[in-house]
Amino acid sequence: MLQGAALPEVKAENTRSITGSDLLLDALEREGVEVIFGYPGGAVLPIYDKIYSSKILHVLPRHEQGGIHAAEGYARISGKPGVVIATSGPGATNIVTGLADAMMDSLPLVVFTGQVATGVIGTDAFQEADVLGITTPITKYNYQVRKAEDIPKIVKEAFYIASSGRPGPVLIDIPKDIAAAPAEMQEEAEIHLPGYQPTKHPNYLQIRKLIEAVSKAKKPVILAGAGVLHAKAMHALKAYAEQQKLPVIHTLLGLGGFPAEHPLFIGMAGMHGCYTANMALSQCDLLINIGARFDDRLTGNLKHFAPHASVAHIDIDPAEIGKNVETLIPIVADAKEALQELVNGEGKPPVHDEWMKQLEEWQEEFPYHYDQTSLEVKPQKAMELIHSFTNGEAIVVTDVGQHQMWAAQYYRFNEANRWVTSGGLGTMGFGLPASIGAQLADPKRNVIAVLGDGGFQMCTQELAVIREMNLPIKIVVLNNQALGMVRQWQEIFYDSRFSHSKFSSQPSFVKLAEAYDIKGVLIDTKEQAENELKHLLTCNEPVLIDLRIDPNENVFPMIAPGKGLHEMEGVKP
Amino acid sequence: MRRIICLTVMNRPGVLNRVTNLFSKRNYNIESISVGHSELEGMSRITCVIHVEDEKASEQITKQLNKQIDVIKVTDITDQSIVARELALIKVQSTPQTRNELYSLIEPFRASVIDVSKESMVIQITGESEKIEAFIELISPYGIKELARTGTTAFPRGTQRSAPPKQVSIL
Numbered sequence: 001m002l003q004g005a006a007l008p009e010v011k012a013e014n015t016r017s018i019t020g021s022d023l024l025l026d027a028l029e030r031e032g033v034e035v036i037f038g039y040p041g042g043a044v045l046p047i048y049d050k051i052y053s054s055k056i057l058h059v060l061p062r063h064e065q066g067g068i069h070a071a072e073g074y075a076r077i078s079g080k081p082g083v084v085i086a087t088s089g090p091g092a093t094n095i096v097t098g099l100a101d102a103m104m105d106s107l108p109l110v111v112f113t114g115q116v117a118t119g120v121i122g123t124d125a126f127q128e129a130d131v132l133g134i135t136t137p138i139t140k141y142n143y144q145v146r147k148a149e150d151i152p153k154i155v156k157e158a159f160y161i162a163s164s165g166r167p168g169p170v171l172i173d174i175p176k177d178i179a180a181a182p183a184e185m186q187e188e189a190e191i192h193l194p195g196y197q198p199t200k201h202p203n204y205l206q207i208r209k210l211i212e213a214v215s216k217a218k219k220p221v222i223l224a225g226a227g228v229l230h231a232k233a234m235h236a237l238k239a240y241a242e243q244q245k246l247p248v249i250h251t252l253l254g255l256g257g258f259p260a261e262h263p264l265f266i267g268m269a270g271m272h273g274c275y276t277a278n279m280a281l282s283q284c285d286l287l288i289n290i291g292a293r294f295d296d297r298l299t300g301n302l303k304h305f306a307p308h309a310s311v312a313h314i315d316i317d318p319a320e321i322g323k324n325v326e327t328l329i330p331i332v333a334d335a336k337e338a339l340q341e342l343v344n345g346e347g348k349p350p351v352h353d354e355w356m357k358q359l360e361e362w363q364e365e366f367p368y369h370y371d372q373t374s375l376e377v378k379p380q381k382a383m384e385l386i387h388s389f390t391n392g393e394a395i396v397v398t399d400v401g402q403h404q405m406w407a408a409q410y411y412r413f414n415e416a417n418r419w420v421t422s423g424g425l426g427t428m429g430f431g432l433p434a435s436i437g438a439q440l441a442d443p444k445r446n447v448i449a450v451l452g453d454g455g456f457q458m459c460t461q462e463l464a465v466i467r468e469m470n471l472p473i474k475i476v477v478l479n480n481q482a483l484g485m486v487r488q489w490q491e492i493f494y495d496s497r498f499s500h501s502k503f504s505s506q507p508s509f510v511k512l513a514e515a516y517d518i519k520g521v522l523i524d525t526k527e528q529a530e531n532e533l534k535h536l537l538t539c540n541e542p543v544l545i546d547l548r549i550d551p552n553e554n555v556f557p558m559i560a561p562g563k564g565l566h567e568m569e570g571v572k573p
Numbered sequence: 574m575r576r577i578i579c580l581t582v583m584n585r586p587g588v589l590n591r592v593t594n595l596f597s598k599r600n601y602n603i604e605s606i607s608v609g610h611s612e613l614e615g616m617s618r619i620t621c622v623i624h625v626e627d628e629k630a631s632e633q634i635t636k637q638l639n640k641q642i643d644v645i646k647v648t649d650i651t652d653q654s655i656v657a658r659e660l661a662l663i664k665v666q667s668t669p670q671t672r673n674e675l676y677s678l679i680e681p682f683r684a685s686v687i688d689v690s691k692e693s694m695v696i697q698i699t700g701e702s703e704k705i706e707a708f709i710e711l712i713s714p715y716g717i718k719e720l721a722r723t724g725t726t727a728f729p730r731g732t733q734r735s736a737p738p739k740q741v742s743i744l
């Protein structure tokens with residue numbers, strides 16, 4: 001890694017002058033970038049020439065979409081911005097899904113796209129696309145570089161914007177001639193963003209109000225979202241919940257922010273959340289939202305959401321407060337700072353024995369359930385086995401669909417940065433590439449990619465990267481030979497008219513893995529799963545497990561569209 | 574309800590695109606938008622007139638605008654004491670017979686005639702939108718051939734009569 005203002009190493013045979021691309025790589029090194037997920041092409045050739053002699057690890061996905069999802073997985077686990085490079089035109093349009101996904105789930109990315117030379121921009125030149133226009137609504141910010149000298153400043157601003165406040169993707173479009181233009185190395189750049197000053201410190205009066213409200217509450221509950229993870233506020237959350245004896249509910253994306261085995265943990269709420277969590281939200285009198293955005297999959301019908309509650313909302317993004325749910329105590333702040341203030345306030349804890357007793361009774365009476373006697377592999381059983389064989393300590397990455405919900409329900413996360421899933425956008429194809437980024441961010445930890453047979457086929461090509469880099473990722477395809485979540489909705493809401501949701505034929509996933517020189521294993525009985533999974537999940541090489549599950553299994557509980565959280569179906573066997 | 578929102582923004586490429594994109598992305602209904610340089614170098618001023626359902630919606634718009642990196646300041650000035658002006662150019666049919674009549678309508682509105690030809694004349698009028706609308710209605714029987722309006726541009730008066738400006742964000 002380069003130190004200070006040192007120039008990038010110029011190889012002996014490379015006597016060409018310093019260019020915009022040198023400034024770019026220098027800026028990346030100054031930001032401490034460890035890995036770039038990139039795919040070359042005409043417009044980024046000048047940049048790739050410099051990457052050739054750079055010390056930063058470069059990962060070549062087999063599709064730009066795979067590259068950007070890998071960068072998201074990296075960002076999610078490392079907490080640092082994921083870096084992506086794509087060429088102009090089709091390279092840039094291939095990353096659109098990943099940008100939208102990162103925008104929705106507030107993941108920090110810094111994405112570079114090549115652009116045609118400045119002289120031909122606007123002429124429909126070969127591989128030209130209006131990348132700024134296309135990406136404006138799905139980036140936190142975007143730039144087009146006009147002068148090579150601006151690169152250091154722009155890169156520095158981009159990393160700052162991507163990773164501060166509410167994180168998100170920032171895109172930098174670099175015309176080819178700018179990347180190749182002669183330029184001079186510069187001193188440390190200074191950023192200038194007068195319109196961007198995220199509020200980190202909470203308003204004292206609002207904190208007092210919340211402390212007061214907590215002390216008077218009879219049925220208080222905390223709803224903790226991914227904001228807790230972004231702010232690294234796990235310890236502060238635990239300290240606060242324990243000090244005030246407040247029960248904690250998680251959103252899908254918040255899992256791991258509070259230990260699942262903690263006596264104060266209730267579970268996940270939302271469309272497929274647990275009974276107790278959804279009932280607690282429906283009946284609480286004080287709802288303390290920390291870093292969640294009251295997404296519709298969490299709230300159900302807003303008319304019935306938390307009807308008896310005063311709502312307090314801690315969020316770094318003021319626009320989220322009051323957006324969906326009327327809020328009595330708004331606290332614009334970094335979750336960690338706000339929680340620390342709350343702990344320091346040493347308020348009087350609520351008197352809420354009856355409420356806690358009620359929650360406990362619900363927990364006992366209405367746990368997640370499935371048919372444990374079945375000889376087929378029930379997906380829930382599979383997730384329980386995966387949990388126990390990895391001691392609950394693995395990083396679990398999922399795709400989107402039923403398997404995602406089973407993973408969220410049955411893998412009990414006790415720590416942060418163990419859970420990677422596409423929540424807001426619900427992007428199929430996310431899981432496999434995201435697991436690559438997750439593994440690179442935490443090379444020593446066991447990474448389990450829990451995928452559906454549908455979504456696995458959307459980015460399968462990234463198996464090549466897993467082999468090439470020898471990443472010991474365990475790919476578990478929960479194979480129900482269907483687009484299970486779609487099939488479930490058609491069964492329940494469309495009178496079992498299974499329109500294009502069942503695969504009539506499928507490739508052999510085992511052979512497919514073998515074609516990539518990855519070990520592939522088919523498991524189709526419960527007994528086999530119990531006997532073989534442990535070894536497969538703990539070995540030190542990549543493995544693909546084609547796990548045949550009961551194709552008719554549905555995810556429960558479930559809240560039908562338009563229904564309130566208290567109107568769950570499938571609560572009891 | 575109709576709201577007038579004033580923005581001070583960094584004069585960077587793409588900033589107008591980001592602002593208008595936000596309106597369409599969030600399904601907000603814009604009546605007009607006017608942009609130009611401000612007194613500060615490198616900063617522009619945007620005045621948007623929007624139609625929203627309630628105060629909550631306008632608060633949400635204000636917050637979303639405020640969140641944009643290039644937006645320095647956002648104020649919903651609807652409830653303040655403000656000066657708001659719009660300019661319209663109207664090309665109206667006129668014959669020697671109707672010309673005098675038209676002049677008599679123009680005068681009380683303090684509009685002015687800036688071009689005259691055999692069959693038409695171009696009238697320039699400035700004022701609040703209501704005044705412009707009233708004038709357009711008045712002269713439309715003569716036959717409007719072309720009409721261009723700039724949209725409202727506005728800011729608060731030096732002295733505020735009533736309540737202090739509405740707090741935009743809850744900090």
Ligand SMILES: Cc1ncc(C[n+]2csc(CCOP(=O)(O)OP(=O)(O)O)c2C)c(N)n1
Pocket residue numbers: 399400401402403404426427428429451452453454455456478480482483484485486
């Ligand atoms: C890119 C994309 N296309 C379509 C969908 C809609 N969708 C949501 S879940 C799902 C089924 C996923 O099937 P599979 O990957 O096999 O997972 P399962 O539900 O069977 O566990 C579909 C099609 C989506 N989320 N993303």
Ligand SMILES: [Mg+2]
Pocket residue numbers: 452453454478479480481482483484
């Ligand atoms: Mg499936």
